[in-house]
Amino acid sequence: MTPAPKTQLAGITDSKFQSKILLVEDDKMLADMYITKFSKEGLQVMRAEDGAKGLEVAKREKPDLVLLDIIMPKLDGFAVLKELKSDPNMSNTHILLLTNLGQSEDVEKGRELGADDYFIKANHTPAEIVEKVKYILTKRMQKE
Numbered sequence: 001m002t003p004a005p006k007t008q009l010a011g012i013t014d015s016k017f018q019s020k021i022l023l024v025e026d027d028k029m030l031a032d033m034y035i036t037k038f039s040k041e042g043l044q045v046m047r048a049e050d051g052a053k054g055l056e057v058a059k060r061e062k063p064d065l066v067l068l069d070i071i072m073p074k075l076d077g078f079a080v081l082k083e084l085k086s087d088p089n090m091s092n093t094h095i096l097l098l099t100n101l102g103q104s105e106d107v108e109k110g111r112e113l114g115a116d117d118y119f120i121k122a123n124h125t126p127a128e129i130v131e132k133v134k135y136i137l138t139k140r141m142q143k144e
Contacts, residue, residue: 019137021045022063024054026072051075070099085114
């Protein structure tokens with residue numbers, strides 16, 4: 001009996017594909033829901049509950065993608081985004097903002113600081129976010 005591949009991602013099956021996602025989210029219930037969704041897709045998810053820990057974990061683990069809330073204790077998501085984008089070791093990391101801040105100036109600030117995308121939590125289901133992440137990681141894998 002052949003073991004099942006570790007990850008099936010948007011039609012691509014590769015047992016060596018090990019994408020790491022860092023979820024920086026202070027709402028435990030929401031974080032747990034996203035972790036469950038991503039885990040069901042075979043993706044490895046790490047969580048940090050505040051911006052300072054998110055920055056520390058991102059620099060140590062070098063995830064393929066960071067889902068980053070903006071309003072968090074210790075260090076807000078904009079500060080984390082700015083720091084990560086200025087770090088040459090993080091240049092290949094995709095950073096998606098996932099927040100309740102929906103004002104156009106917040107979206108613009110996120111994009112100016114280098115966010116790859118900006119999602120307003122109330123406007124997107126967790127399933128939609130998972131699909132977007134899978135799409136980004138699939139594109140990345142095809143480039144490598």
